[in-house]
Amino acid sequence: MAARRFIALLLFVLASNAEDPQDIKAESGDDVTLQCRSHGDGKIVLLEWIRADLKSDEYVFFFRDNRPCEDHQHPSFIGRVQLKDPEMKNRNVSVILKNVNINDTGSYECRVAGDGKALKLMNIFNLTVTETGDKEGGDKEGGDKEGDMGGHVGLIPAGVIVAVIVAVIVAVIGSVILYKRKKNPSVAPADEAADETDALKYKY
Numbered sequence: 001m002a003a004r005r006f007i008a009l010l011l012f013v014l015a016s017n018a019e020d021p022q023d024i025k026a027e028s029g030d031d032v033t034l035q036c037r038s039h040g041d042g043k044i045v046l047l048e049w050i051r052a053d054l055k056s057d058e059y060v061f062f063f064r065d066n067r068p069c070e071d072h073q074h075p076s077f078i079g080r081v082q083l084k085d086p087e088m089k090n091r092n093v094s095v096i097l098k099n100v101n102i103n104d105t106g107s108y109e110c111r112v113a114g115d116g117k118a119l120k121l122m123n124i125f126n127l128t129v130t131e132t133g134d135k136e137g138g139d140k141e142g143g144d145k146e147g148d149m150g151g152h153v154g155l156i157p158a159g160v161i162v163a164v165i166v167a168v169i170v171a172v173i174g175s176v177i178l179y180k181r182k183k184n185p186s187v188a189p190a191d192e193a194a195d196e197t198d199a200l201k202y203k204y
Contacts, residue, residue: 021107021124027132031098033084036110036123038091046113047093049081051106060108061095076103093122105129 026032038044047063054074061081062072070078084094093112107126113119
């Protein structure tokens with residue numbers, strides 16, 4: 001029971017990192033993909049991509065009533081942001097920010113609301129745009145790669161999460177086995193007695 005609780009707690013902690021900011025670096029003139037996928041099922045009725053420093057009614061990208069709404073976009077993003085998949089297959093609500101410049105540097109958030117459900121934060125990205133030739137590395141495509149966009153594992157790669165979970169499970173199982181051996185010490189002496197008997201046979 002304790003082992004199950006520990007594993008459940010670990011999974012909860014890992015899941016809580018899904019909304020940790022992901023860092024993206026790009027150069028002026030690049031097209032940047034901000035990856036995001038909505039969870040659950042049902043129709044997506046509202047999609048908001050916002051930047052933290054903009055006013056509450058100014059959006060990077062705004063989608064409602066089955067169509068993008070430029071009326072709600074900040075002027076600097078009009079004509080520069082589009083859905084990566086206009087049909088939003090597999091609940092893919094990623095957007096492409098075209099021809100970025102240093103003024104696009106900031107924290108971007110993806111928020112989605114399903115039919116009859118409240119708006120929910122999905123992903124956060126910290127985008128840093130530098131002049132051409134000044135970038136020190138990084139990825140122009142944020143979030144999980146295509147085909148492996150499960151919601152939000154955050155900065156922790158899926159492979160690392162699996163490895164950590166497996167290691168914890170092995171450690172817990174090992175602890176349980178040791179505990180049982182300590183609780184039933186009669187098993188170990190019996191084995192030792194058998195070993196001593198065999199040793200005496202070889203000796204004589």
